[in-house]
Amino acid sequence: MGEEPIESWNFRPAPKISGDVPGARSSEMLAEQRRLESTALAYPREVPVAFAEGRGATIRDVDGNTFVDLFSGAGALNLGHGHPVVTRAAALQLARLVHALDFPTEPRLSLMKRLKPLLPGSLAQRGRFHFGGPTGSDAIEASLKLVREHTGRNTVVAFAGSYHGVTDGARSITGAAGGTRGCLGSVHFSPYAYCYRCPLKLKPQDCGLACAELLDDSLNSPASGLGKPAGIVLEPLQGEGGTIVPPSGWLARVREITQRHQVPLIADEVQTGFGRTGEMFACEHDGVTPDVLVVSKALGGIGLPLSAIAFDRDLDGWQSGSHIGTFRGHQVAMAAGTAAISEIVDHDLPARASRLGDIALSQLRSGTDSSPVVGDVRGLGLMIGVEIVRDTRSKEPWPDLARQLRRACLSNGLLVEVGGHYDNVVRLLPPLVITRDLLERGIEILLDTLLSVQPRASHQRKPA
Numbered sequence: 001m002g003e004e005p006i007e008s009w010n011f012r013p014a015p016k017i018s019g020d021v022p023g024a025r026s027s028e029m030l031a032e033q034r035r036l037e038s039t040a041l042a043y044p045r046e047v048p049v050a051f052a053e054g055r056g057a058t059i060r061d062v063d064g065n066t067f068v069d070l071f072s073g074a075g076a077l078n079l080g081h082g083h084p085v086v087t088r089a090a091a092l093q094l095a096r097l098v099h100a101l102d103f104p105t106e107p108r109l110s111l112m113k114r115l116k117p118l119l120p121g122s123l124a125q126r127g128r129f130h131f132g133g134p135t136g137s138d139a140i141e142a143s144l145k146l147v148r149e150h151t152g153r154n155t156v157v158a159f160a161g162s163y164h165g166v167t168d169g170a171r172s173i174t175g176a177a178g179g180t181r182g183c184l185g186s187v188h189f190s191p192y193a194y195c196y197r198c199p200l201k202l203k204p205q206d207c208g209l210a211c212a213e214l215l216d217d218s219l220n221s222p223a224s225g226l227g228k229p230a231g232i233v234l235e236p237l238q239g240e241g242g243t244i245v246p247p248s249g250w251l252a253r254v255r256e257i258t259q260r261h262q263v264p265l266i267a268d269e270v271q272t273g274f275g276r277t278g279e280m281f282a283c284e285h286d287g288v289t290p291d292v293l294v295v296s297k298a299l300g301g302i303g304l305p306l307s308a309i310a311f312d313r314d315l316d317g318w319q320s321g322s323h324i325g326t327f328r329g330h331q332v333a334m335a336a337g338t339a340a341i342s343e344i345v346d347h348d349l350p351a352r353a354s355r356l357g358d359i360a361l362s363q364l365r366s367g368t369d370s371s372p373v374v375g376d377v378r379g380l381g382l383m384i385g386v387e388i389v390r391d392t393r394s395k396e397p398w399p400d401l402a403r404q405l406r407r408a409c410l411s412n413g414l415l416v417e418v419g420g421h422y423d424n425v426v427r428l429l430p431p432l433v434i435t436r437d438l439l440e441r442g443i444e445i446l447l448d449t450l451l452s453v454q455p456r457a458s459h460q461r462k463p464a
Helices: 024-036 084-094 106-120 135-152 169-171 210-219 249-260 282-286 331-346 349-368 400-413 438-459
Strands: 052-054 058-061 066-070 127-131 156-159 189-192 230-232 265-266 290-294 308-312 374-379 385-389 418-419 425-428
Touching: 052 156, 066 438, 084 331, 106 127, 106 331, 106 438, 135 156, 135 169, 135 265, 135 290, 169 249, 230 249, 249 265, 282 308, 308 349, 331 349, 331 418, 349 374, 349 385, 349 438, 385 400, 400 425, 400 438, 425 438
Parallel strands: 156 189, 156 230, 230 265, 265 290
Antiparallel strands: 052 058, 058 066, 127 308, 290 308, 374 385, 385 425, 418 425
16 A cells, blocks of 8 residues: 555554653643643643654654554544655645645646546536635535525524534534534524434334434425525534434435425535545445535545535536635645545555444444443444443433543553544544554453443442
């Protein structure tokens, strides 16, 4: 893969912890950061460590501790840290041209030409691109503006538990707590297919995709207060919401509903895109082609900032300059993205993610089968969630234990994330290039750490 065997990309040995985490230098840097940066800091509060360098699926801190990275920069590092082929492409472009607004350049055209035939369904022929700012939130804003201007309508339908970013429009359609403080305007939230906690108290084997039918009912009923929306936006698989995988056919049914009502469908693939779930894009699992596809994170190849939307040309009614930005032409990120896409395709990393994901899910389910605090293990490809509960019968969320588990994993040399509707889901997003041995070792650490924290956690149980 590339010019080096995949095993050589990681620091060895990994993990390797030679003292407390955080160590002395990390503690100094964390304190300095708190003095200099705003209180909006998030990750260092829960994962207190200062990193120095990364390689493959491993990352090293400033005190010399080496961790197995099953978080991948929140999904931005599908090819891991410092992929040699992609890093070289970025370095070559860095020496040539970095900034070019939206003028045509070789990196810009090459990225679009490389990506377009890989888009789902008819977008491979009919798709056009628009580059947003550096983040997924910027691309979400562009997608909302596109469908609102095309339809002349304002209302947007989103889904409970969704996460689409932190800018005002993106927050308006985010179904997580505190997400609706943005200023988009009228937003209607529909229930997502969260089968473990079905909002309709049904079972997936005989529910008839009832939560999708609720969307249809809302669009049909003149009394719903919804009217005809400008667009419907969803994640084909909810990421920050807790790695929630809808049942087969759900997304296809939503697509049928949007087409029948002639409402554009926006698929937010910021985290699921570029092979993460076992297909190039997650919507392909259900054979769905959205009207607008939102991409970012792994688009930048090695974590460089870049976002874009791909959309059906019939929606392209923007006037010149109607959606612009200084940093929507990051040439280095575009060069890295083109190289990364070639690596993903040439080495069939989506299929590799599917194989490794099956191995990881099997190992996790076997290792937690009798656990009193693991309510659900779910995932698609290398996007996996482990839901932590107080007991498996009541399914009461246990966010404190999930956070405790994440912190204990860090001390044992493993980097994982926590998310979910209730902040009680341990989330795994390993690089698609992780070796099987390193993946299995990371899961062993997670399982062993879970066993070690359960006895201490048991004293914190609420009385019945």
